[in-house]
Amino acid sequence: MQCSYFDAERCRSCTWMGQPYAAQVAGKEEHCRHLLGERPDLVWSSAVTSAEQGFRNKAKMVVTGSVEDPALGIVDADGVGVDLRDCGLYPEGLRSTFPVLAEFVTAAAIQPYDIVRRAGELKYLLVTQSPDGELMVRFVLRSQEAVARIRKHLPVLLGALPLLRVVSVNLQPEHKAVLEGEREIVLTAQDTLRMRLNGIDMHLRPQSFFQTNTEVAAALYRQARDWVDELAPSSVWDLYCGVGGFALHCADGSRDVTGIETSAEAVTSAETSRREADLTRLDFRVGDATAFAVGAGREPDLVIVNPPRRGIGPELSRWLEGSSVDRVIYSSCNATSLARDLAAMPSLRPRRARLLDMFPQTTHYEVVTLLERAA
Numbered sequence: 116m117q118c119s120y121f122d123a124e125r126c127r128s129c130t131w132m133g134q135p136y137a138a139q140v141a142g143k144e145e146h147c148r149h150l151l152g153e154r155p156d157l158v159w160s161s162a163v164t165s166a167e168q169g170f171r172n173k174a175k176m177v178v179t180g181s182v183e184d185p186a187l188g189i190v191d192a193d194g195v196g197v198d199l200r201d202c203g204l205y206p207e208g209l210r211s212t213f214p215v216l217a218e219f220v221t222a223a224a225i226q227p228y229d230i231v232r233r234a235g236e237l238k239y240l241l242v243t244q245s246p247d248g249e250l251m252v253r254f255v256l257r258s259q260e261a262v263a264r265i266r267k268h269l270p271v272l273l274g275a276l277p278l279l280r281v282v283s284v285n286l287q288p289e290h291k292a293v294l295e296g297e298r299e300i301v302l303t304a305q306d307t308l309r310m311r312l313n314g315i316d317m318h319l320r321p322q323s324f325f326q327t328n329t330e331v332a333a334a335l336y337r338q339a340r341d342w343v344d345e346l347a348p349s350s351v352w353d354l355y356c357g358v359g360g361f362a363l364h365c366a367d368g369s370r371d372v373t374g375i376e377t378s379a380e381a382v383t384s385a386e387t388s389r390r391e392a393d394l395t396r397l398d399f400r401v402g403d404a405t406a407f408a409v410g411a412g413r414e415p416d417l418v419i420v421n422p423p424r425r426g427i428g429p430e431l432s433r434w435l436e437g438s439s440v441d442r443v444i445y446s447s448c449n450a451t452s453l454a455r456d457l458a459a460m461p462s463l464r465p466r467r468a469r470l471l472d473m474f475p476q477t478t479h480y481e482v483v484t485l486l487e488r489a490a
């Protein structure tokens with residue numbers, strides 16, 4: 116893939132831009148196998164590849180510039196805003212929203228936030244596209260100063276983007292590099308974006324994580340479901356469940372499935388999907404994955420973990436190692452923390468693994484592995 120922003124050195128986020136795609140995937144496989152070490156009884160499936168462009172379902176655009184001429188993109192190393200609205204990682208349906216949103220910023224007179232002067236209102240525009248092409252737009256603002264104007268002009272935005280379903284404001288009053296704040300104000304009647312994957316309707320509310328690459332996420336959930344169906348456990352925990360992707364794929368009514376997640380909005384999203392699918396042997400709870408496991412007083416047949424980049428950490432690894440859980444599906448976006456966690460669970464051995472290229476043009480990837488307790 117070729118990128119004019121990369122060539123002009125305006126954006127270097129895609130560090131592998133220009134490398135042939137097959138070489139990228141081979142490089143990631145080598146990296147991952149090296150980290151997981153020599154394991155004669157580990158069987159690798161062929162990697163799940165991605166479209167090379169247009170694969171990101173979410174845009175996190177820093178807004179800089181002026182009300183009259185806002186820039187949507189990133190801030191470079193010198194603190195200068197760079198407009199990236201033609202970034203090839205976004206599908207056409209997402210990209211086509213950027214000029215409309217820029218016009219909206221002007222019409223509603225929302226002053227872009229100036230990081231150096233600590234002045235202005237609009238920090239980010241977060242835009243998500245569902246597999247059906249529907250959209251969620253979130254305005255990350257410093258204060259409520261612009262909220263009434265956003266409300267007033269909202270009908271124009273909804274008219275210009277007919278697939279726009281959810282619009283919200285997130286308040287991030289602090290001057291720090293955190294993307295979003297705790298308070299969310301939903302401005303539309305609909306507060307959830309429907310994400311249909313593998314024929315399963317999932318709900319995504321603002322402030323909830325969703326895997327970046329919809330096609331590859333669908334393959335990841337299919338892989339986990341295939342392993343679970345083959346092993347037929349009667350009880351499953353989905354730790355770090357987010358909006359419930361793994362749990363919803365594994366809950367077929369024949370087993371008890373519990374999802375645990377710290378984000379209350381994600382759990383509400385997951386619960387909506389559960390209710391709609393009428394799955395009675397599935398439940399989602401807000402909580403810390405480790406605290407839940409340690410305090411549950413019972414153990415399931417199989418545990419799925421899909422933690423953030425830091426991994427599951429020593430305490431949960433120790434608990435899994437000492438438990439009677441025989442099978443763990445560990446899906447990781449950071450093979451370095453995965454390797455460290457595996458080293459802390461020597462009795463749970465990786466038997467199958469698969470790399471999923473969730474993030475083409477970068478060094479990042481997802482890897483899912485099935486661990487089985489050594490006899």
Ligand SMILES: C[S@@+](CC[C@H](N)C(=O)[O-])C[C@H]1O[C@@H](n2cnc3c(N)ncnc32)[C@H](O)[C@@H]1O
Pocket residue numbers: 324325326354355356357358359360361375376377378381402403404405421422423
């Ligand atoms: C990589 S995401 C995976 C989400 C989900 N499994 C999916 O497929 O979309 C990690 C999730 O872990 C949640 N999380 C972070 N720390 C946690 C913790 N200590 N306990 C439970 N969940 C946590 C995050 O909010 C996020 O939703």
